Amino acid sequence: MRIRVLVCACSAMLCISGCGANDLMVKRQTEIEARMEQLIQRYASADARLAEMSGELKDVQAQVRQNSADLQEVKPLLSEMKSAVDVVRQKPLETQQPSSTALPPSRIEVINGEAAPPDSASKIQDLYMKAFGLYSANEYQKAIEAFEAFIGTHPESEYAGNARYWIGECFYTQKDFRSALESFRRVIAEYPKGNKVPDAMLKLGLTQINLNEPVRARETLLGLVERYPKSQAAAKARERLGKR
Structure with a gap:
């Protein structure tokens, strides 16, 4: 009887010990x-x-x-x-009067008494820079008129293509995209060897994007990259194409 009680007590202690270990785990x-x-x-x-x-x-x-x-x-x-600044700086030199210490002019009989022709290249540049000054001052409508007058007066000038490009920029800035489109196209068509052709192609593509013509815009930008791959305009075109 005592042995049975002892066995039961040991079993109870082991059970209690096992439960404690499980709780700890x-x-x-x-x-x-x-x-x-x-x-x-x-x-x-x-x-x-x-x-x-x-x-x-x-x-x-x-x-x-x-x-x-x-x-x-x-x-x-x-x-x-x-x-423009360079032109302004040169003006005082052109209009400067001879100093009192200058040697008197030699007495030479002039056979042809007609006055020497003015510096036409300088005057053409002055007219162009005046028009560009209006653009820089955000006087876009006046700038358009001035650039148009310049092109009409000097259509063969090296600045004529630039003038047409800035007309397009005036329209573009005013969000007149149809007029800007026409101006940039004329730069490309009428002045194919001008230095503004790459910029005109870039702005033509951006104008077509604004006019919701994505297919034509892509063709224009791809054409720019192909024709002028090393130009800054082509770099911008690649960036724009990468976003599409």
Whole structure:
């Protein structure tokens, strides 16, 4: 009888010991699962922040590209304005009177008494720069009239193609895309060897985009890249084509 009681007591103690060990294991497992859950949440939070930072980086890169494109767009204007400044600086030298210390003119009989012809090249440049000055001052309608008058008076001038291009820019800035389209096409057709042809092709493509003509715009931009692959206008065209 005593042996049976002792056996029962031992069994009870083992049972109690086993239950305690199971409880401890369950507790440890719960703690491990909670710790893993915390780690998962931290990784998820880190991934979300990384994705957010990646988006911000892409926005910054896009802004940098846009700023670079804007800078390239302004460069032709700066070049034109530099030419205007050079013309203004030369004016005082052209109109300067001889000083009192200058040698008197030699007494030579002039057979042909007609006055020497004015510097026509300088005057043509002055007329062009006056028209461009109106464009720079955002006087677009007056600039269009001035450029048209310049082309009508000097159709063979080296500046005629540039004048037609800036007429297109005036229309484009005012969102008169139909008129801009016609002007840029005339630059390409009437001045095929002019230095504004690549820019005119680029703006023609952008104008066609604004007129909801994506197929024609793509053809124009691809043509620009093919004809003038090393030009700045072609670089902008490639960038635009890459976004489509």
